[in-house]
Amino acid sequence: MAEKDERTLTQALGGGEALRGLKKAMKRIFKPEEDLLQKTLSQITSIQACKDAALTGEEDVRLLAVCRLGDFGSEARETLELSLNDGSPVVRVAAAGVIANLGNKNTVTALENHLADNDENVREALEFSIGWLEAHGENVPYAENVRPTIDEAEILEVESTPTRTSDDVIVSSGVSISDNVLEFRVTVTNESEELATDVTITLLSYPADSLQLLGEKTQTIESLKPGARGTRMFSFEIGSEAIEGEIITSVTFYDSSFDKVTAKAGNCFVRSLYSQLRPLEISLDEFSDMRKGRAYWNREHVVEATPKSLFKLTEDILKRKNLHPLRVESEKKEDMFMGVVVGAGMGRYTSAKVAVTLTSVGHAKGDLSKLRIDVISDSSELLQIAASELFESLQIAIGADK
Structure with missing residues (x-):
């Protein structure tokens, strides 16, 4: 991504009246005698928390969260684009600026779709962001998931890290809830051209304040031929109305050279209230x-x-x-x-x-x-x-x- 000087970053936040409006809003937020919002921002330590705050918080918190989302790069793109629909012009200006700061040309279409915004400052920010991206941006693919800070989660023992990571053994996961049990499903698909043996799926973390693991933290699949897939289920007993947090797993296997390899397992975010x-x-x-x-x-x-x-x-x-x-x-x-x-x-x-x-x-x-x-x-x-x-x-x- 092209290097950006102070002038460019300032203009990327809208320039002119839009920037002055944003500065006034930030001054209002960070009044010396009121540090509640600063404490709120300090507690937004994961990308999911930032996304939630940007879309569902009060106006001041939404503004802070949108600015904070810039730290997460392209992984925050979808939420930032949604924030272009925010009810507050100041938040929309900030979203346009942060999107520009991502330096991703692929966001230009989303910005163009909002050029008819009813606020002049927002339109100014959008127009500059589009112009800057077309001149200096790059085609950046979506980033891989950023592992957020684990809060109020059960941390389980982790084995030694394999020496290599595979892009050809694909891991997907999902959850389902029935009565008082949450089922966590992990599917491993071998898209490589060699046999994968001793495929091991290990739970590393889950929201222990609301879930209790039923059974073992590790399950295995004996082998997966090229093109084959296997699925394992982990069951949790639900203990409270609100379930919110990430289930984090590791998946390892041995390749045809008997080297231990890890697959990119990712994280599965779970949020459930109404089922309870x-x-x-x-x-x-x-x-x-x-x-x-x-x-x-x-x-x-x-x-x-x-x-x-x-x-x-x-x-x-x-x-x-x-x-x-x-x-x-x-x-x-x-x-x-x-x-x-x-x-x-x-x-x-x-x-x-x-x-x-x-x-x-x-x-x-x-x-x-x-x-x-x-x-x-x-x-x-x-x-x-x-x-x-x-x-x-x-x-x-x-x-x-x-």
Whole structure:
């Protein structure tokens, strides 16, 4: 990537009025007598935490997280591009600047798609970032996963590191939840031209605050011929409503020369709340009483969907998330559409209550909508994960609906 001087980096953050607006926002954030946000930033130690904060935090935290995402390079690209839809112009300016600082020409299309932004400062930042990338950027592929700092995880014993890494033995993983058990699936595919023997899959870390491993931490596959694949399952007993963290594994094998080789296993991020809830059948009056004195959180997102289709998706999501529907209604006034769904659930382990309100608003014929997520709960620890899981599910549903 081309070397960038101070002037270039400054302009990459929008230049002119856009940069002055960003500086004012940063001064407001870092007032000497209020160091809460600085402490928040210091706690964002993994890329996943940065992504979550950039998409679901308060405005000041989103701004900080977007700036911090630049430390993770191309792995942060997708989240930074999503931040170009943020409701705050200051965050959008910062996202444009950080994207430019990645130096990746492949991001130009995403920036161009937002050139019609309704804020002049954002448009200025976008235009400069595009120009700078076209002049100085390079075609950079997505980076490999960055292993985040392990927090509140069970660290298991690690064997000696093999001397070589293979790109031809592919590892994929995923999770499924049924009742009170989480199943972690690891599949190893041998795409090399030689036999792989004694394929060993070892759990290195998992969220031990909510999961208890059932069985051994290591499983093996005797051998995999070229083109063959094998799958092993690790089972965990669920012990709390909120599951959030990474399951990290290592995969090793012996090649035809009897050298011990490691495969790139990567990390599997797990976030689950609603599978551990059961529908809570209460009235709207009881819902109103529930709002009094309980922990509360809200966040707005701009999404690429018509408000009517977004409302339909929120209605479907409510049913799939073990939430009892308390209110489902929509109305159209002139050229505006608004839909509201409200649902409630109760934890299977602590009986903590969670209630969610999803509001979809936008021009009836427009292809952009504003989504507001409101969450209330007995437990403040459930607020962010409740909102994040909902938003992730909606993003997947919106993508599948296109």
